Amino acid sequence: xxxxxxxxxxxxxxxxxxxxxxxxxxxxxxxxxxxxxxxxxxxxxxxxxxxxxxxxxxxxxxxxxxxxxxxxxxxxxxxxxxxxxxxxxxxxxxxxxxxxxxxxxxxxxxxxxxxxxxxxxxxxxxxxxxxxxxxxxxxxxxxxxxxxxxxxxxxxxxxxxxxxxxxxxxxxxxxxxxxxxxxxxxxxxxxxxxxxxxxxxxxxxxxxxxxxxxxxxxxxxxxxxxxxxxxxxxxxxxxxxxxxxxxxxxxxxxxxxxxxxxxxxxxxxxxxxxxxxxxxxxxxxxxxxxxxxxxxxxxxxxxxxxxxxxxxxxxxxxxxxxxxxxxxx
Amino acid sequence: xxxxxxxxxxxxxxxxxxxxxxxxxxxxxxxxxxxxxxxxxxxxxxxxxxxxxxxxxxxxxxxxxxxxxxxxxxxxxxxxxxxxxxxxxxxxxxxxxxxxxxxxxxxxxxxxxxxxxxxxxxxxxxxxxxxxxxxxxxxxxxxxxxxxxxxxxxxxxxxxxxxxxxxxxxxxxxxxxxxxxxxxxxxxxxxxxxxxxxxxxxxxxxxxxxxxxxxxxxxxxxxxxxxxxxxxxxxxxxxxxxxxx
Ligand code: SF4
Ligand code: SF4
Numbered sequence: 423x424x425x426x427x428x429x430x431x432x433x434x435x436x437x438x439x440x441x442x443x444x445x446x447x448x449x450x451x452x453x454x455x456x457x458x459x460x461x462x463x464x465x466x467x468x469x470x471x472x473x474x475x476x477x478x479x480x481x482x483x484x485x486x487x488x489x490x491x492x493x494x495x496x497x498x499x500x501x502x503x504x505x506x507x508x509x510x511x512x513x514x515x516x517x518x519x520x521x522x523x524x525x526x527x528x529x530x531x532x533x534x535x536x537x538x539x540x541x542x543x544x545x546x547x548x549x550x551x552x553x554x555x556x557x558x559x560x561x562x563x564x565x566x567x568x569x570x571x572x573x574x575x576x577x578x579x580x581x582x583x584x585x586x587x588x589x590x591x592x593x594x595x596x597x598x599x600x601x602x603x604x605x606x607x608x609x610x611x612x613x614x615x616x617x618x619x620x621x622x623x624x625x626x627x628x629x630x631x632x633x634x635x636x637x638x639x640x641x642x643x644x645x646x647x648x649x650x651x652x653x654x655x656x657x658x659x660x661x662x663x664x665x666x667x668x669x670x671x672x673x674x675x676x677x678x679x680x681x682x683x684x685x686x687x688x689x690x691x692x693x694x695x696x697x698x699x700x701x702x703x704x705x706x707x708x709x710x711x712x713x714x715x716x717x718x719x720x721x722x723x724x725x726x727x728x729x730x731x732x733x734x735x736x737x738x739x740x741x742x743x744x745x746x747x748x749x750x751x
Numbered sequence: 752x753x754x755x756x757x758x759x760x761x762x763x764x765x766x767x768x769x770x771x772x773x774x775x776x777x778x779x780x781x782x783x784x785x786x787x788x789x790x791x792x793x794x795x796x797x798x799x800x801x802x803x804x805x806x807x808x809x810x811x812x813x814x815x816x817x818x819x820x821x822x823x824x825x826x827x828x829x830x831x832x833x834x835x836x837x838x839x840x841x842x843x844x845x846x847x848x849x850x851x852x853x854x855x856x857x858x859x860x861x862x863x864x865x866x867x868x869x870x871x872x873x874x875x876x877x878x879x880x881x882x883x884x885x886x887x888x889x890x891x892x893x894x895x896x897x898x899x900x901x902x903x904x905x906x907x908x909x910x911x912x913x914x915x916x917x918x919x920x921x922x923x924x925x926x927x928x929x930x931x932x933x934x935x936x937x938x939x940x941x942x943x944x945x946x947x948x949x950x951x952x953x954x955x956x957x958x959x960x961x962x963x964x965x966x967x968x969x970x971x972x973x974x975x976x977x978x979x980x981x982x983x984x985x986x987x988x989x990x991x992x993x994x995x996x
Contacts, residue, residue, distance in 0.1 A: 500797060552905040558812065560792045560922065562914035578915065582793030588812055613797075673905055718903050721816050724824075728900060731824040735831030742769060742832075743839035 457570030458626060459648035459676030460635070461655045462544060465662060466642035469529045469542030475516050476527045478544055481637030483516070483523065485622060490522050491615060493599030498609045506598040507583075507614060519545070519706035521597035521617040525634060528707075530691035534683040541681055541688060544634070544643070545708055546619040547572060547593045548668055548675035554717045555585035555594060564616075570648060570676050571621035576601060581614030588717045590672050591708035594618045648676045655680050673716035685710040754873070756958065756972050763961045763972065765873070765950040769836070774951060776829035781928070783822035788925055790815030823896060830889065844873050847883045851876040862943045870966035877938075885931045891924035 470476035491510070499506050509515070513522040525546040532539050553572045556564035563578035564585055574585070574594065580603045586594045594616035603612020622632035630636075635645040644654055652669060655678035659666045667679040681688065689710040696707050755764050766774075790809050795801045801810035808814045837843065854869055854876035861868035874882075898917045901907050909917065938944045946960040961969050 502799065503797060556914075557903050558791070558816075559914075560918060562911070562916075562918035565911040565914055566908050567911075573911075575911070584791075584793050584812065587793075613793075716905075717813050717816075718905075720813065721820050722904055724817070724820050725900060725904065727824045728820065728827065728897070731827040732831040735828040736835045738828075739832040739835035740839065743836050747840065 457568065457648050457676065458621070458646060459549065459570055459651040459678070460621075460632070461644040461651040461658075462677070462679045463642050463644070463655075463658055464541050464543055464679055464681040465658075465664070466640045467527075467542045467544060467638075468640065469527045470639070476542075476544070477637045477639055478634035478643065479516050479523070479525055479527060481633040482525045482546075482619070485625075485633035486524060486620075489617075489620075491597040491600045491617060493597055493614075494604060497599035500598075500613050501609045507581075507596045508598050509595065510597065510599075518704075519593060519595050519618070519708070521595045521615075523595075524617065524619040528692060528695070530688055530695070532683040532687045532691060534687065539683050541683055543679065543681070543688065543710075545591075546634075546677075547621075548591065548672065548677040549619075549621055550672045550716075551674035551676065552672075552716060552718065554588040554672070557718060558588050559585060567623070569623070569626060571623050571626070573620050573623060574616050574618065576615045576617075578602060579615045580612040581616060583613065583616060585616055586705060590711060590714040590716075592705050593708065595706055651676070651678055667710055667712070671712070671714050673719070685712050754972060756969075757955065758958070760955070761958045762955040763958055763969075764954055765947075765956045766954045768954070771951060771954055773829050773833045773836075776825060777833070780822045780825040780829065781932070783818055784826060785925070785929060787815040787818040787822065791819070820900070823900075827893075830893075845879055845882045847879040848876070851880050855880055862941050868943075868964060871964060871968065872971070873965060873968040875964075881931065881935055881938075885928065885935070888924050888928040888931055892921060892928055895921035895924065 470478075473480075490513075493508070493510050497506050497508055509520045509522060512520060516523055516526055518526055525544055527542050527544045529540065529542045532541060549570055549572050550566075553564075553566055556566050556572050560582070561578055561580060563575045563580070564572065565575070566572050579601055581596050581598065581601060583594070583596050586592050586596070595618060596614050596616055598614040599608075601612070601615035603614070606612065622630070622634075625632060631645045632643075635643045644651060646654075655666055655669070658664070658680045662680070662682055664680050664682045665684050667681065667685045668675045668677045679685075689712065692707070692709045696702055696709070699707065754767075757764055786809070789795070791812070795806070795809040801807055837845075854871075858868045858871070858875055858877060860866075895917050898909075899921060902909050902914070902917070939948060943964070946957050946964075950956045961972075
């Protein structure tokens with residue numbers, strides 16, 4: 423962020439600080455410019471049982487309509503394969519993540535302490551602390567912004583879906599027939615553009631809250647400084663003697679869920695649901711793997727070797743040169 | 752090192768064990784880096800390369816990333832060894848000299864027209880140029896690579912612009928490197944260059960070849976060269992004027 427826009431951001435944030443953004447009125451939003459996050463209280467969310475489509479999902483779709491893909495009429499298959507990822511005829515789908523649906527609600531019934539508990543869990547990008555989707559993008563088309571959200575640059579994205587493969591939840595969704603690759607060699611290279619939640623970046627830059635947060639009739643989603651959100655989640659967690667998700671997963675995220683039942687159990691149910699789907703391999707239906715690691719952990723663990731290797735090389739060379747010169751070579 | 756004429760074998764010792772070890776360590780680690788580096792782009796799966804027997808791992812980003820890091824360590828070791836060793840010994844035979852572009856042209860012309868080439872030192876002018884080109888590519892790909900390693904650490908986050916620059920420079924310089932390697936290998940399409948090949952394996956080259964094509968080097972090794980003839984042919988000087996005594 424440039425100096426100008428940061429100052430701008432701060433100014434607006436201070437103004438917005440006075441506005442109640444979430445269920446917890448005391449949480450002023452990022453008044454000092456620190457990154458923002460969200461806290462989903464799953465004891466409050468009921469999945470909008472009475473509505474055909476949950477309020478947060480509808481709000482998200484309305485808010486982001488303009489950002490949804492507008493693919494070409496004729497879309498080439500991904501040579502040499504006979505496939506293409508085209509969701510343009512499934513725009514109305516609200517039961518999974520697609521390029522046209524950036525949040526959806528999963529509902530499971532879980533046996534816990536002799537009781538059957540129904541849990542509804544709105545899902546979307548977790549906006550991770552060290553997002554492998556962004557870090558590992560070979561073209562630098564994805565970024566963690568200073569404000570917290572992880573954004574995909576749709577001008578640069580070629581749709582290789584590496585971000586989806588390295589995301590523990592497979593969040594980004596691909597639409598073929600749009601983006602940079604269409605201008606190069608659409609048949610042979612590239613596959614589209616990846617789409618996902620951007621935490622309503624424009625709104626939060628101008629001091630607002632994401633559309634889903636404002637739309638929730640139960641005030642189940644809180645929005646504010648990530649640190650404050652984590653504290654709120656932890657407090658709620660101890661109060662209900664529950665379970666927390668998103669604080670450790672993928673090396674830490676800025677999205678925290680608190681549930682009355684263990685996320686291991688939720689994950690089992692989600693995997694069951696997924697396996698019963700028409701195409702169980704289809705992306706866009708994330709599980710809740712508990713304490714799932716970050717794909718970069720192993721590589722980062724070897725970094726010391728990258729420091730030691732050149733030192734060892736220099737040392738070995740010094741020794742070898744000394745020996746040969748002494749030997750009169 | 753240990754360059755010397757081996758009259759009994761009718762050969763010249765061109766590279767010692769260290770030189771060959773460094774060359775092949777750089778070559779193999781670079782090959783691993785190229786294969787695993789291309790694996791960072793979603794291509795091995797799409798184009799069925801991962802379906803070839805034994806290549807399933809190429810489609811797995813976590814595997815190719817680790818291979819990339821490990822190979823980078825090996826390369827860093829070999830490159831620092833090479834640089835420090837040659838700097839300490841003040842051995843700059845591979846650094847391009849003035850007029851190398853023109854001399855390369857003359858050498859290549861001589862190969863094509865099957866005429867006498869201008870006399871060379873241990874390395875041909877185009878070998879020095881190729882070295883410089885590869886060194887430059889390695890420098891850029893290495894520096895941007897190290898920045899990418901930094902960026903992968905949890906505590907480091909670069910700006911969106913920096914990410915695009917670093918990523919694209921890394922990719923671009925990797926392509927330069929691949930191009931350089933292809934050109935390096937293409938040199939052996941010329942029959943005249945092939946006698947150099949065994950030197951990379953056994954360390955030795957044919958004595959007659961050296962006498963004929965690396966006259967300046969031969970003069971230096973045999974101690975017969977005068978001060979003047981030890982200078983490599985400046986490109987401006989017509990080759991007829993150069994005679995190794
Ligand atoms: S949830 Fe997935 S897509 Fe979102 S920031 Fe984390 S790794 Fe990236
Ligand atoms: S988070 Fe709120 S709006 Fe979304 S499904 Fe739950 S209750 Fe409805």
